[in-house]
Amino acid sequence: MKPARSADPDNSPTRAALLDAAQELMLEEGYAAVSTRRLAARAGANPALVYYYFGTMDNLFIELFRRGAERSYRLQVEALDDPQPLWALWEAIHDQSQTALTMEFVALANHRKAIRAEIAASSKRFRELQLDAVTKILAGYGHESVVHTPAAVVLLMSSISRFLRMEEAFGVDAGHEDVVRLIEGFLREVEGERRR
Amino acid sequence: MKPARSADPDNSPTRAALLDAAQELMLEEGYAAVSTRRLAARAGANPALVYYYFGTMDNLFIELFRRGAERSYRLQVEALDDPQPLWALWEAIHDQSQTALTMEFVALANHRKAIRAEIAASSKRFRELQLDAVTKILAGYGHESVVHTPAAVVLLMSSISRFLRMEEAFGVDAGHEDVVRLIEGFLREVEGERRR
DNA sequence: GTCTATAGCTGGATAGAC
DNA sequence: GTCTATCCAGCTATAGAC
Numbered sequence: 001m002k003p004a005r006s007a008d009p010d011n012s013p014t015r016a017a018l019l020d021a022a023q024e025l026m027l028e029e030g031y032a033a034v035s036t037r038r039l040a041a042r043a044g045a046n047p048a049l050v051y052y053y054f055g056t057m058d059n060l061f062i063e064l065f066r067r068g069a070e071r072s073y074r075l076q077v078e079a080l081d082d083p084q085p086l087w088a089l090w091e092a093i094h095d096q097s098q099t100a101l102t103m104e105f106v107a108l109a110n111h112r113k114a115i116r117a118e119i120a121a122s123s124k125r126f127r128e129l130q131l132d133a134v135t136k137i138l139a140g141y142g143h144e145s146v147v148h149t150p151a152a153v154v155l156l157m158s159s160i161s162r163f164l165r166m167e168e169a170f171g172v173d174a175g176h177e178d179v180v181r182l183i184e185g186f187l188r189e190v191e192g193e194r195r196r
Numbered sequence: 197m198k199p200a201r202s203a204d205p206d207n208s209p210t211r212a213a214l215l216d217a218a219q220e221l222m223l224e225e226g227y228a229a230v231s232t233r234r235l236a237a238r239a240g241a242n243p244a245l246v247y248y249y250f251g252t253m254d255n256l257f258i259e260l261f262r263r264g265a266e267r268s269y270r271l272q273v274e275a276l277d278d279p280q281p282l283w284a285l286w287e288a289i290h291d292q293s294q295t296a297l298t299m300e301f302v303a304l305a306n307h308r309k310a311i312r313a314e315i316a317a318s319s320k321r322f323r324e325l326q327l328d329a330v331t332k333i334l335a336g337y338g339h340e341s342v343v344h345t346p347a348a349v350v351l352l353m354s355s356i357s358r359f360l361r362m363e364e365a366f367g368v369d370a371g372h373e374d375v376v377r378l379i380e381g382f383l384r385e386v387e388g389e390r391r392r
Numbered sequence: 393g394t395c396t397a398t399a400g401c402t403g404g405a406t407a408g409a410c
Numbered sequence: 411g412t413c414t415a416t417c418c419a420g421c422t423a424t425a426g427a428c
Binding site: 049 | 411413414
């Protein structure tokens, strides 16, 4: 007879608690605050368990990154199934409040090459999904433009969203409305008023 | 009689060497690698001098940030004096390879509030300069557009530039050309082909 | 201005008991 | 799976000699 639960170490509640604690610490105090001792204290676990579950801090960060990326990826796939997929994609990209966490990972990647590779691979995967989808969507609308190519549309949404979220974190929002209106004006042009 | 040099501690070569070392370390290994010992080792100075010159690490980071921001600000002011000021502004924003360093400061700001305040103030100052200038420039061209408002133009340039540079650091560049063409298409529309 | 020395802390990682 | 105990390295910051 198998044990009723916890047979799979990947599903351990302690493991999840450690990942949650890491995410909170990164957001509140930056990646440098994520130490085995502080993680354990916040997760109500023992410091040595970090090594039991993840082996190294690098692995812990990578698993945390994957967990978030996986979730975002699923949300974007769902968005692209919306009757107004470009509107939904924009909302999925912009509404995700993950920017602060992403910035921490970008900084982390600067000196942990395992993490850099992980982020690079993930970015490419997102870009492929978005480019494929938007190419088909625009073709379906019969929208052919030299300026609003699929790549331009995807990169505009991504850059602007991330930049605005970053500035918001610093209390800067001058001009933000204008550029959001620019994006939404384009969406209205190809998909009409947002219905939901 | 005054000493021939080094009367002003702000102009000390040791001080400058420490700032240079901090910048290098941040770029190569991230802000967490910037410790008094490593700074001193790289600058060929003694660890205790960090405290003599800067008092705290916070102050060192702030001074380093200011040094870079000051330089960028001057470059942008100069750019806006170009006969094709929008082209020049775009080049000034996009060519500055400061993005990696900026990302480190953004992450640092997440857990050092003195630095957060410094970045916020600096961002506002840049935004004001850019908005004032671009408003006058577009008005001068008689360019009135609902989509390409001054704020939209400024934020487009800033977001796209930073995002592309960030992705480049990860070896991702799919679609970058398209969105650069979009920006440059607009510049061509209002200022004609780039001459220089 | 520059140095040594040191106090006091926090960190990653491991060995081994339970 | 979870814990204690521990080693050793690195850190900030200061006191004080030169």
